Amino acid sequence: MWLCGIDEAGRGPVLGPLVVAICSIPDTDAHMLEEQDVDDSKKLSFARRNELVDWFNEQKGERNWRSFVIICSPEEIDCAVYDKELNLLEAKKFAEAIDGGLLEEPSLIFADACDTSTSRFTQRIIQHSTSWNKELYALTSEHKADQNHRIVSMASILAKYHRDAAMLELQQEMDVEIGSGYPSDPKTRLALKELIQPPQPHQSLRWSWKTVETYWNEHYSTPLPMRKSYHSTQQTTLF
Secondary structure, three states, X not given: OEEEEEEEEOOOOOEOOEEEEEEEEXXXXXXXXXXXXXXXXXXXXXXXXXXXXXXXXXXXXXXXXXXXXXXXXXXXXXXXXXXXXXXXXXXXHHXXXXXXXXXXXXXXEEEEOOOOOHHHHHHHHHHHOOOOOOOOEEEEEEOOHHHHOHHHHHHHHHHHHHHHHHHHXXXXXXXXXXXXXXOOOHHHHHHHXXXXXXXXXXXXXXXXXXXXXXXXXXXXXXXXXXXXXXXXXXXXXXX
């Protein structure tokens, strides 16, 4: 039997991607997560997260552990928010993680649920998975699963690690200090002054976020643009 966890990092920031990670280990190795004191990524330092990712990658080579990471762009996030379907987008990304990260082996899967209805979140994941096998897989979605299941904690660490890496790469490309991407971060707030300018906000920003809308409306007289890729499920107009 395989033990699997799925979690995300970066749902709330105004800047940068949402990252989803899945990890899978034999259930007989679960004690190793406890021995390493694997915990929710939010409770760990940057250095400790990196140590645990290195440790996990070593086990991938030695014990055939698995992981799979999905990077969801700000553009995808915006289009989902326009249609008030951010939770559905996350469920779809969790389904993609299952499709890319699971073996054809009996697996117990735990997912950290963003939806107020854990059962709805579970059903959405199953519905959008192209490789779902009800004979092999059992999925449970929970609130605070990253605190209740170490396998989900490990997934949260992997997701956070890859989001941090994406943010560092983005900062190097832009040659601007961008901080964590959260609106409460002083470095991020300072960067927004350079990133929110006509004719449109920077592509790395989430244009649908209230932070961007408020800044734009306070400084510019033209309407805040929408993503050109957006195609509403409620109408046929292409923006």
